[in-house]
Amino acid sequence: MNRDQEKEKKMEEILSELRRDERVQSMKTFVQHGKVSTYEHCEHVMEMSYRIDRALHLHSDLDTLLKGAMLHDFFLYDWHSNDDGTHSLHGFTHAEKARENAEKYLKTNDRINHVIRSHMWPLNPERVPRSREAWIVCVADKLVSLHETLFRRRDREQGKKDC
Ligand SMILES: [Fe+2]
Numbered sequence: 610m611n612r613d614q615e616k617e618k619k620m621e622e623i624l625s626e627l628r629r630d631e632r633v634q635s636m637k638t639f640v641q642h643g644k645v646s647t648y649e650h651c652e653h654v655m656e657m658s659y660r661i662d663r664a665l666h667l668h669s670d671l672d673t674l675l676k677g678a679m680l681h682d683f684f685l686y687d688w689h690s691n692d693d694g695t696h697s698l699h700g701f702t703h704a705e706k707a708r709e710n711a712e713k714y715l716k717t718n719d720r721i722n723h724v725i726r727s728h729m730w731p732l733n734p735e736r737v738p739r740s741r742e743a744w745i746v747c748v749a750d751k752l753v754s755l756h757e758t759l760f761r762r763r764d765r766e767q768g769k770k771d772c
């Protein structure tokens with residue numbers, strides 16, 4: 610088995626471990642961007658993180674990188690819901706909530722927790738990514754979010770045309 614195959618296998622192992630958790634599965638019920646669920650968004654960020662690591666030969670710790678990416682938005686609520694204002698600061702608060710849930714329900718270690726809580730830098734300016742894995746996920750999240758947002762806009766424009 611070559612290095613790429615080993616990485617692919619590792620990614621599958623990590624994903625199948627996380628997929629068994631019902632709270633991870635529940636991310637499928639929350640909307641992230643347009644038609645993309647939080648679960649799909651996290652999968653996209655995980656795949657992008659993996660691609661960045663491989664393309665740039667960064668040799669990250671895959672367990673930290675992939676679990677951190679898959680759990681970076683593990684905040685477990687629909688941030689679009691109208692409520693009493695609890696989610697109005699979502700952009701500033703959700704990384705810490707995701708870290709708290711990951712640690713509580715999946716017993717994540719400090720390195721994974723750091724990836725999760727620093728992914729919203731620079732919006733959370735005090736939480737600067739301090740590891741290779743944290744930087745990769747921070748960048749991958751922004752690339753994926755931009756892509757998903759552009760597609761959402763296109764869906765909306767398409768919907769207007771169809772009306
Ligand atoms: Fe996020």
Ligand SMILES: [Fe+2]
Pocket residue numbers: 650654681682750754
């Ligand atoms: Fe995200």
